[in-house]
Amino acid sequence: MFYKKRGLSTRLIANLAVLAVMSAAYPALADPSCRREGPVSSEALGEGRRLFEEGVRAADAGDWERARRYYLEACQQIYDPNIFANLGQANFELKRYRDAAESLSLFIHGASALPGGGNREAIKRAGQMLERAKARIGTVTIRGVDAGAEIFVNGRLMGRARDTFYIEPGLREFVARMPSGEEVRSEEVIKSGTVVDVNLAPPMTMLPALTAVPPNAWKRPGPRAGVLPDAGGTSGGGWSRTLITAGTGGLIGGGILIGVGAVFHMVYMDQSDGVTGEHMGREWAERMATYKQVSTTGLVVGGIGAGLGAGSLILGFVLKSGEESSSRADTSIAIGAGGTGASVKWTF
Numbered sequence: 001m002f003y004k005k006r007g008l009s010t011r012l013i014a015n016l017a018v019l020a021v022m023s024a025a026y027p028a029l030a031d032p033s034c035r036r037e038g039p040v041s042s043e044a045l046g047e048g049r050r051l052f053e054e055g056v057r058a059a060d061a062g063d064w065e066r067a068r069r070y071y072l073e074a075c076q077q078i079y080d081p082n083i084f085a086n087l088g089q090a091n092f093e094l095k096r097y098r099d100a101a102e103s104l105s106l107f108i109h110g111a112s113a114l115p116g117g118g119n120r121e122a123i124k125r126a127g128q129m130l131e132r133a134k135a136r137i138g139t140v141t142i143r144g145v146d147a148g149a150e151i152f153v154n155g156r157l158m159g160r161a162r163d164t165f166y167i168e169p170g171l172r173e174f175v176a177r178m179p180s181g182e183e184v185r186s187e188e189v190i191k192s193g194t195v196v197d198v199n200l201a202p203p204m205t206m207l208p209a210l211t212a213v214p215p216n217a218w219k220r221p222g223p224r225a226g227v228l229p230d231a232g233g234t235s236g237g238g239w240s241r242t243l244i245t246a247g248t249g250g251l252i253g254g255g256i257l258i259g260v261g262a263v264f265h266m267v268y269m270d271q272s273d274g275v276t277g278e279h280m281g282r283e284w285a286e287r288m289a290t291y292k293q294v295s296t297t298g299l300v301v302g303g304i305g306a307g308l309g310a311g312s313l314i315l316g317f318v319l320k321s322g323e324e325s326s327s328r329a330d331t332s333i334a335i336g337a338g339g340t341g342a343s344v345k346w347t348f
Contacts, residue, residue, distance in 0.1 A: 034075040048077035055086060064093040081110030081118070085126055092129055097136040101166040104130040133166075138190035140165045142176065144201030145184065150177040151200075161200075176200040243316030250309020254302045261298020 055070030071087040088103035104126045111118030111126075142151055147162040152175040158165050161176060169192045176184045184200045 034072070034079070040078050044077045048074045048080070048083075051077065052083060052086075055090075059086065059090060064090045068094065079110075081107045081114065084110065085122060088126065088129065088133075092133055097133040098166045098168050101130055101133040101137060104133065105164075105166075135193045136169075137192060138167045138169060139195045140167050140174075140188075140190065140198055141195075142174070142198050142200055144199045145176045146178065148179055149200075151175070152177065174198050174200060240316045240320035243312045243319065245316075247309045247311070247313025247316055250305050250312060252309075254304070254306025254309055257298045257302030257305060259298075259302075261295045261300075261302055264292075264298065265295035 051070050051074035055067045055074060058064075058067035058070060068087065068090040071083055071090060075083045075087065084103045084107040088100045088107060091097075091100035091103055107126050108123055108130070111123050141164055142149075142161045145161045147160060149161040151158045151161055151163070151165065153165065153167060153172055155173075155175075167190045169190050171187060171189050174186050174188060178184075182202070184202050186198060186200055188196060188198055190196060
């Protein structure tokens, strides 16, 4: 127990003037029904005192569930940090660790604001119990939204964006509802004993497309009256035809050179197998060197020509395919809290 019945009863009466001020200045309570704004009447203080004493008696008897109910009813009548100390302990004993963490945090915050800094020993013990409760839940802070945004977790209103939230472990959906009514959602996995920053910054806003190439922009224009069609230039469809023609020629020429190089290579290998220039003389050695040079040149140059030809042929067919279908390019620029980006979308 943080407080004995008689000690807290006296404190409730003595702090009547303080409660009238703190009730209006401290709106974020563990349970929404505990909010109590404005001056506290003597009738409300008397009822709150009675309910609190009932809760203390239930706690002394080990009936923590009944004690919790009385403490909640007491906090509906008045606001006093000491109620949250006992409510936090009742929640902890019932293994309601999230509720315990909220109540104990409220007690520490409120008691520290009392004249003289409150009961330091009770604040210390509450802090120790708070750490034990936080080890079984997650602590969450929200960033990326205005402080006035309402924060919902799995559909339940938890408070404002500036608050710290204690969340049960598991997959949770966080929703920030702006004053304008706009909502931003995010799902996070909360683990026990962790501190998590949840980013609920609004997504990037896409501006209208800046440029758009109309359909068929890449098609070669048709012939005009009195003008003969382009017979193979580099405008419009001439590019694809030129590349296809050049690619075909490169493949054929490269293939011929490779064939010639392969023939000379076989001749060279056949005649030089196991024979050296010392045995066959100078003329034979010069002839073998010529065979080797022709073979190497044919294979290398032919391979390069064939490769370039294949590349030109592929590119030509790609361009030809593009000329036969409409093409469109959309460019968009995105500006938002996360930065600025640009995107280009092509459709063939």
